[in-house]
Amino acid sequence: MADNQNTPLLKLSDINYDELSPMMRQYYDIKKDLPEAIVFYRLGDFYEMFFDDAIYVSRLLELALTRRDCGNNMRAPMCGVPFHSYQSYAQKLISSGLKVAICEQLEDPALTKGLVKRGIVNILTPGTATDFMGGEGDKDNNYLMSIYCIGSQFGIAAADISTGDFDATQLTFEANGEHLMNLIGRYRPSEILYNPAFESTPEYEVIRQGFTTSFTKRSDRSFDGDTVKKHKYVMQDIDKFYDPSMLLSACGAIAQYAEETKTGRVMYLNTVKCFVMSDTMELDYSTRTNLELTATIRSKSKRGSLLWAIDRTKTAMGGRLLRKWIEEPLVVTSLINSRLDAVEEAYDKYMARQEMIEALSGLYDIERLSGKVSLGSCNARDLISLRNSLAKIPFLIECSSQFKKGIFKQINKDLDPLQDIYELIDSGISEECPLTLKDGDIIKRGYSEECDELYEIATNAKQYILQLENSEKEKTGIKTLKISYNKVFGYYIEVPRSQADNVPDNYIRKQTLANNERYITPEIKVLEDKIVNASSKRVALEYELFNEIRIKVAAASERLFRTARAVALIDVISSLAQLASDENYCRPVVDNSEIIEIEAGRHPVVEKTLNDAAGFISNDTSLDENRRLMVLTGPNMAGKSTYMRQVAIITLMAQIGSFVPAKSARIGLVDHIFTRIGASDDISMGQSTFMVEMREVSYILKNATRRSLLLLDEVGRGTSTYDGLSIAWAVIEYIMDPNILYSRTIFATHYHELNQLSRICRGVFNNHVDVKENKDGVVFLHKIVDGGTSDSYGIEVARLAGVPNDVLLRSKSILGELERIGNFKVVGSTKVEDGVLMPSSDAMPGQESIFNPGNVVYRKEDKLRSAIRDVDITRITPLEAMNILYELVKITGEEDNGEN
Numbered sequence: 043m044a045d046n047q048n049t050p051l052l053k054l055s056d057i058n059y060d061e062l063s064p065m066m067r068q069y070y071d072i073k074k075d076l077p078e079a080i081v082f083y084r085l086g087d088f089y090e091m092f093f094d095d096a097i098y099v100s101r102l103l104e105l106a107l108t109r110r111d112c113g114n115n116m117r118a119p120m121c122g123v124p125f126h127s128y129q130s131y132a133q134k135l136i137s138s139g140l141k142v143a144i145c146e147q148l149e150d151p152a153l154t155k156g157l158v159k160r161g162i163v164n165i166l167t168p169g170t171a172t173d174f175m176g177g178e179g180d181k182d183n184n185y186l187m188s189i190y191c192i193g194s195q196f197g198i199a200a201a202d203i204s205t206g207d208f209d210a211t212q213l214t215f216e217a218n219g220e221h222l223m224n225l226i227g228r229y230r231p232s233e234i235l236y237n238p239a240f241e242s243t244p245e246y247e248v249i250r251q252g253f254t255t256s257f258t259k260r261s262d263r264s265f266d267g268d269t270v271k272k273h274k275y276v277m278q279d280i281d282k283f284y285d286p287s288m289l290l291s292a293c294g295a296i297a298q299y300a301e302e303t304k305t306g307r308v309m310y311l312n313t314v315k316c317f318v319m320s321d322t323m324e325l326d327y328s329t330r331t332n333l334e335l336t337a338t339i340r341s342k343s344k345r346g347s348l349l350w351a352i353d354r355t356k357t358a359m360g361g362r363l364l365r366k367w368i369e370e371p372l373v374v375t376s377l378i379n380s381r382l383d384a385v386e387e388a389y390d391k392y393m394a395r396q397e398m399i400e401a402l403s404g405l406y407d408i409e410r411l412s413g414k415v416s417l418g419s420c421n422a423r424d425l426i427s428l429r430n431s432l433a434k435i436p437f438l439i440e441c442s443s444q445f446k447k448g449i450f451k452q453i454n455k456d457l458d459p460l461q462d463i464y465e466l467i468d469s470g471i472s473e474e475c476p477l478t479l480k481d482g483d484i485i486k487r488g489y490s491e492e493c494d495e496l497y498e499i500a501t502n503a504k505q506y507i508l509q510l511e512n513s514e515k516e517k518t519g520i521k522t523l524k525i526s527y528n529k530v531f532g533y534y535i536e537v538p539r540s541q542a543d544n545v546p547d548n549y550i551r552k553q554t555l556a557n558n559e560r561y562i563t564p565e566i567k568v569l570e571d572k573i574v575n576a577s578s579k580r581v582a583l584e585y586e587l588f589n590e591i592r593i594k595v596a597a598a599s600e601r602l603f604r605t606a607r608a609v610a611l612i613d614v615i616s617s618l619a620q621l622a623s624d625e626n627y628c629r630p631v632v633d634n635s636e637i638i639e640i641e642a643g644r645h646p647v648v649e650k651t652l653n654d655a656a657g658f659i660s661n662d663t664s665l666d667e668n669r670r671l672m673v674l675t676g677p678n679m680a681g682k683s684t685y686m687r688q689v690a691i692i693t694l695m696a697q698i699g700s701f702v703p704a705k706s707a708r709i710g711l712v713d714h715i716f717t718r719i720g721a722s723d724d725i726s727m728g729q730s731t732f733m734v735e736m737r738e739v740s741y742i743l744k745n746a747t748r749r750s751l752l753l754l755d756e757v758g759r760g761t762s763t764y765d766g767l768s769i770a771w772a773v774i775e776y777i778m779d780p781n782i783l784y785s786r787t788i789f790a791t792h793y794h795e796l797n798q799l800s801r802i803c804r805g806v807f808n809n810h811v812d813v814k815e816n817k818d819g820v821v822f823l824h825k826i827v828d829g830g831t832s833d834s835y836g837i838e839v840a841r842l843a844g845v846p847n848d849v850l851l852r853s854k855s856i857l858g859e860l861e862r863i864g865n866f867k868v869v870g871s872t873k874v875e876d877g878v879l880m881p882s883s884d885a886m887p888g889q890e891s892i893f894n895p896g897n898v899v900y901r902k903e904d905k906l907r908s909a910i911r912d913v914d915i916t917r918i919t920p921l922e923a924m925n926i927l928y929e930l931v932k933i934t935g936e937e938d939n940g941e942n
């Protein structure tokens with residue numbers, strides 16, 4: 043089909059329906075209901091795309107764009123993919139967030155006069171196209187999420203249709219938008235269904251811009267809670283909600299959509315786990331990102347993330363479960379300890395653990411295979427993979443039964459040998475089955491007598507054909523006679539033209555070729571019928587038998603899924619035990635205290651990626667009732683951010699039930715980890731950074747509780763030092779007010795002024811990262827030690843950068859002066875490269891230094907200090923001393939009253 047490159051490409055919106063050819067009208071009618079999907083229109087051996095779809099897809103998939111007559115001299119842009127290999131093309135479209143509607147010929151073109159009837163048989167979407175998800179070794183879930191919104195309340199459901207995972211909750215209290223965002227961060231859905239009201243929420247815009255997810259608007263009608271009842275879903279823990287109607291609506295939308303997109307197929311999603319946000323440790327989106335739990339900040343890859351560092355799982359099921367554990371740390375000590383007990387037992391029993399790991403290797407994805415079986419989308423090879431995996435279960439059960447502690451109790455209960463299913467598949471499905479279901483060779487010989495018989499007839503008949511050939515040769519005396527087969531007239535007898543006169547009368551001539559004549563006989567046609575009939579009967583019968591087997595296996599899907607999950611648990615537990623032993627981790631004590639006590643803690647990822655010969659320097663952490671907020675100072679590159687992340691990650695690991703990279707650790711439950719990390723890393727993002735920073739701080743201050751862990755890195759850095767320091771100061775005071783938050787906090791900063799807070803604010807203490815100075819400059823020791831610092835090393839850095847000596851000397855003397863008077867206003871930044879330190883006499887009018895008397899925090903300090911400073915101990919009498927003491931006590935009392 044030659045293409046005239048000069049005429050413009052015709053768009054769907056350009057055409058006049060009445061002028062279209064009948065076929066193009068059919069296309070148009072189908073396409074107009076599916077504006078958001080790419081329509082694969084079946085035409086012979088191809089799926090063709092037309093108009094806008096063709097223009098778009100040809101570019102995306104680098105397909106040749108041609109044109110096809112579409113009536114009245116118009117030519118439609120067209121591109122196509124072969125129908126037998128359309129999967130890989132569809133897969134690419136789906137993973138770029140598109141939907142693909144498969145439009146099939148619904149009648150046999152050979153038997154139809156005129157236009158063949160066509161219709162959509164399947165819509166492949168990112169959240170529902172199970173055939174395109176996973177494969178062996180795939181450790182990712184693929185979630186379809188639905189959001190049902192009324193005002194600022196949400197019903198939310200998330201389902202992985204390929205594994206049957208189905209969770210739901212509803213947010214009907216405060217901070218809903220934020221919880222919603224956190225859930226999206228947790229599930230990372232590939233597709234989101236939403237009702238129209240959602241479009242007018244502030245979250246809608248943020249999500250649309252912030253996530254590369256496919257969005258599908260659905261009518262309010264499709265958010266129907268009754269669908270859930272109709273399908274008899276088991277709603278686990280639904281009594282956590284007084285009125286679960288929003289949650290049910292969200293589930294209903296998923297059920298309906300999954301059904302619609304799988305036209306005619308049965309859904310397998312039968313248990314919905316209902317949860318409330320407080321069931322697990324809440325991790326907000328920026329914390330997940332900052333801590334690089336499952337992907338790195340920079341490249342978004344798994345490599346370099348926590349998951350990458352700790353994942354030793356052997357199966358895709360285990361891989362997915364470990365990821366889920368990381369995404370949803372626990373907040374109930376008994377549940378955590380039950381996991382830890384199991385990990386510890388697996389850690390202790392070395393031999394048994396190795397056996398168990400061995401048993402797991404080579405197991406296919408039982409969960410997804412069972413999903414495919416239940417959805418009716420499996421082929422015979424999938425069943426063989428399932429059988430091969432089931433073959434290993436008995437040994438796995440034997441291994442697992444050597445473990446008795448913690449969650450092993452439940453695992454051993456749930457493991458089902460599934461011997462019946464193994465035998466069913468083993469006896470029924472042929473080892474060398476093809477990928478297709480309609481070409482036979484699926485059913486094993488010996489499974490069905492009828493099938494075997496048909497097989498015999500077909501093979502024997504072929505034998506008869508040979509016999510017939512021989513007897514015809516003898517009868518006619520034509521030695522060169524032979525019987526062959528072609529599609530046009532089936533079996534025929536071929537004779538050289540020179541011998542044509544010798545053929546008997548019952549030969550019916552069919553074709554004359556240059557050198558040969560071709561004939562058929564009634565006898566040969568009888569044989570042919572037998573062969574063809576037997577074969578097609580057998581193919582049909584095999585398909586029927588295959589479906590019977592599939593349905594029987596599907597009927598066991600609950601046992602299969604339960605076993606698959608137990609296998610996943612075994613995998614995760616043994617993986618964590620192996621990790622602990624390889625990497626020298628310890629079992630943490632997890633309790634309800636408000637303590638975090640870590641001895642020689644390490645960062646699990648940094649310690650793996652460090653090239654430094656000196657290796658990773660371990661550090662202690664001790665947060666308790668009196669040491670509640672650590673002000674952590676130290677120069678750039680000292681290791682502040684690493685240390686903070688390490689504390690968060692150790693806490694998180696403990697709460698998923700893992701051993702932790704430390705010599706010992708005691709973790710008092712944390713309900714939510716908040717982080718504000720990264721201003722220094724995204725400085726290139728410019729001015730809006732400070733706004734983002736403040737938004738995050740505001741989120742933290744509004745949502746943190748006494749049980750939370752807060753990691754604040756360089757808060758205030760994004761603005762002028764004066765602003766920044768004041769904000770940092772006030773934020774610490776706010777956090778440390780026992781009546782407001784009193785959360786465990788690490789606050790990294792280069793404002794050394796904040797060290798003063800430890801003397802006036804209960805719970806605040808100072809640590810700094812130790813740095814050694816030698817003749818070559820500073821050496822980073824990465825060691826966290828007690829106490830604050832006064833020296834920012836800014837001048838040292840300036841020296842390393844080659845700032846002239848005179849300037850360095852002058853700045854040293856200014857710094858000395860400033861420290862002596864202790865009363866200065868700071869402009870710009872304390873970092874020498876960024877700004878200058880200026881004495882308060884230069885302060886701009888109207889701007890008061892926070893160190894001046896009159897400042898709330900400093901008032902008490904300063905009055906006391908000046909009163910004491912005025913005392914000349916060498917001159918006063920004991921009576922005067924008593925009076926002074928009386929005065930001092932009075933000042934303290936005043937201040938306290940004044941503050942309350």
Ligand code: ADP
Nearest residue numbers: 657658659677678679680681682683684685824
């Ligand atoms: P800061 O936040 O103080 O600027 P970072 O935490 O970003 O410093 O650490 C800077 C670099 O120092 C890290 O990339 C890492 O290579 C190294 N580092 C940090 N902490 C340690 C440690 N405890 N042991 C060894 N190297 C460390």
Ligand code: MG
Nearest residue numbers: 682683722755
């Ligand atoms: Mg840092």
